[in-house]
Amino acid sequence: MIAFAAVSARGRHARGKPPAMLRKVNLTCWGHGAFVVIGTPADGTSLLVDVAAGVEPATEGRVSVFGYSPDIMRPRIAYVPRHPILPDALRVEEICELAAVLRSEPVRPASERLAPLGIESLAKRRSITLSPEETKAVALALALTSESASVLLLDEPLSGLAAQAAARAAMTIRSRAASACMMITTASVRDATKLADQLSLLTRGMLAPLPPALAHVGHAGAFLRVVVAGDGLSDLARALADEPGVTSVTEKAFVLVVAGPNLLEIARAVASASARTRVDLEVIEPVVLPIEIVCASLASPRMKPPPPPPHEPPKESS
Secondary structure, rough: EEEEEEEEEOOOOOOOOOOOEEEEEEEOOOOEEEEEEOOOOHHHHHHHHHHHHHHOOOOOEEEEEOOOOOOOOOOHHHEEEOOOOOOOOEEEHHHHHHHHHHHHOOOOOOHHHHHOOOOHHHHOOOOHHHOOOHHHHHHHHHHHHOOOOEEEEEEEOOOOOOOHHHHHHHHHHHHOOOOEEEEEEOOOOHHHHHHOOEEEEEEEOOEEEEEEHHHOOOOEEEEEEEOOOOOHHHHHHHHHOOOOOOOOOEEEEEEEEEOOOOHHHHHHHHHHHHHHHOHHHHHHEEEOHHHHHHHHHHHOOOOOOOOOOOOOOOOOOO
């Protein structure tokens, strides 16, 4: 369990930028699962993870991990900052071995530690030769495969990874959340909805709960992005137009954006239309709202985001 009780903190100064702040943050991450905080470093997301890891001190309030200070619980915490650093002089396989020794875990082959992200080929490389993306992938793989870590603190875990590694990381994070307490921060609403069991929004250092539906449901309803494998896009679009629960279908290249009152009705319509047309589907996923619109929605008394532009689905968050 991770708990913040009225925690305030001040980040380090960056040239030309005001320091990030936390302002009386209260949060509790109970048991297993992924608690995801949406926001930017300027809003305090990186600072939030640093304080939870004991890397930065709280100026007010109390931070605890399973009832103890983060310093005491450090052996059970796996912490991956936004820009991790690995020992320059070591090969990746040696870093894997060192990580196991420091945590008093059995030493396993490096390939086994790196396989969840598909980066086994990095094992013989010296860390100084790794790109920032590869360094982050190695640090994330070590955190996700640690047997003794029961708390994982991940700052933008999917950002900056190669597409294949990011997809594998998302699946591994969701699998690991079944046995670990996770705090994850990200500025990507799409990444947040992929990973989260519980969502919150951090804006200017202040934390607010976020209903999961708000990430993908707009004032005009919900949107699904449907990618077709091969031919049949136009046939599927025509079939969807006749489905109840579908208000509009936008066609572009091999992608359809299907709008309707809610995701469940749209998903049922897509399943029905694809079965009737025998069109193979490659991807079905919600179209999420940009973080700016999510923030604006929380400022509204009715918790509803503004409508998207006419005849255009909301743009996906990066």
